[in-house]
Amino acid sequence: MIKVGVIGLGAIGQRLIRGFQDHPEMEIAAICDAMETRAKETAAELGGIPAFTNHQEMLEKTQMDLVYVAVPPKFHHAVASDVLAKGIHILCEKPLANSVEEAESLLKQAQDAGVVHAMNFPLNYSAGSKTFAKLIKENYVGKLRRVQLKMHFPEWPRPWQQNAWVASKEQGGYVLEVGVHFIQQLQKIFGSVEVKDVQIQFPEDPHASESAILAILKLADGTPVFIDGMSQIAGKEEIAFTAYGDKGTLSLLNWGQLAGGKLGEEILPLEADGNLSDSLVDNLVKAIKGEEATIIDFTSGYEAQVILEQLRKG
Ligand SMILES: NC(=O)c1ccc[n+]([C@@H]2O[C@H](COP(=O)([O-])OP(=O)(O)OC[C@H]3O[C@@H](n4cnc5c(N)ncnc54)[C@H](O)[C@@H]3O)[C@@H](O)[C@H]2O)c1
Incomplete structure (x- = not known):
């Protein structure tokens, strides 16, 4: 079983939790949200799994194979960086970060960590x-x-x-x-x-x-x-x-x-x-097992960020 941790339980975090739950080879090991009530409610819905309000504590106390980062964009860098420092496979929400510098540093850290580094860009599936x-x-x-x-x-x-x-x-x-x-x-x-x-x-x-x-x-x-x-x-x-x-x-x-x-x-x-419809979660499982998979990785996340920041700055 692939043990998954989820950080950020808002609109999108909740959506993908269902995808993880439905996969026979995945198990949600722990969840985290800065809002305590949200973390506790979601943990209860998932059968009483461990709930955290601090992602570092979750990373310290739980053994996980994959962490999904679904916090708002400003926090992607800090949270994803802590996940990568633990050498855990990562799925990060888009955009990769909140500046080109942050995106570049996450890409480098992910490549150095040698883990599966994936972005949630659903149009690819x-x-x-x-x-x-x-x-x-x-x-x-x-x-x-x-x-x-x-x-x-x-x-x-x-x-x-x-x-x-x-x-x-x-x-x-x-x-x-x-x-x-x-x-x-x-x-x-x-x-x-x-x-x-x-x-x-x-x-x-x-x-x-x-x-x-x-x-x-x-x-x-x-x-x-x-x-x-x-x-x-x-x-x-x-x-x-x-x-x-x-x-x-x-x-x-x-x-x-x-x-x-x-x-x-x-x-x-x-x-x-x-027939072309595919599933991000299926592809993540394949990538973690070392099989061929469609993964939009942090390189694509970084390349999109370079253009995004030029548009945002005007
Ligand atoms: N891939 C997609 O199609 C898609 C669609 C919508 C949103 N998103 C992305 O998903 C991310 C989240 O969006 P959302 O709409 O779910 O936002 P949201 O505000 O509904 O949820 C974010 C959650 O993160 C929690 N949070 C904030 N900082 C935290 C921290 N440091 N540690 C733990 N929890 C923290 C908040 O309490 C909140 O519950 C954003 O990056 C957004 O761009 C992606």
Whole structure:
């Protein structure tokens, strides 16, 4: 059995706990959250496993093979660094850290520790985004002319993710929280990218995260990448990752839906290939057992952070 520890029991920590529980080769050994009531309640739900409010104490007192770090971004570096110092395999939430320097130091520490170092970038395991990547590889759009990421939010933070940090300039905003998923996809599907121009707007409150961003990046072959983000606007939330080519257009809409068309055709919904759907937890188990696995590691986390920080700084 692979013994797992979870640090950070908020919206996302709770979600992945279910994935660990459902895996026959995993067992949750201990959990930790700075909020004592949250830690105790979750431990009780998990059958009375040990609960901690201090991650160092958990690392000292519990034998674990894997630790999942799901605390807010500002604490990723400190917590992940303590996990790596113990030589334990790690799954870290995105973004890897809260600055390029922190991300670089975690990458180095993870490589030196010789452990499995994985990031939770779920698009790498879902049918819609994997079908998008497959269609691009199969030349659905032809020669690429532009990649575009649209992130429009009627409200930021979104009603389901209300917490103290996600609307803060220090460690929140949708460029960090949502944009980084697509920066990672962009790098994985289309290769390395460079930031050319960023116009980012902030509200009057000096502590609040961005209200709008327009950015132009370039792929290695010169293809432009356009990022258009806005919040506090009319209408519905819209997240669209689109590739325009000389033969057609292909979009991944709102995380999972595919839409596309060839030149001269309408853009219509396309079916994702359900056979491509995969599981992060299954892949983590394989990686820990030394088997071939799809793991988005800290190198990818670091590379995405380099672009993310240039966008956030404007
Ligand atoms: N991969 C994804 O799709 C995805 C989706 C949402 C959020 N996230 C990421 O997950 C992380 C957590 O997000 P969330 O929405 O669950 O946040 P949240 O605020 O709901 O939960 C964070 C939890 O961490 C606890 N915490 C804070 N500092 C701690 C510390 N030092 N030690 C122990 N516990 C501590 C808080 O008490 C809280 O319970 C963030 O990095 C976020 O970017 C990832």
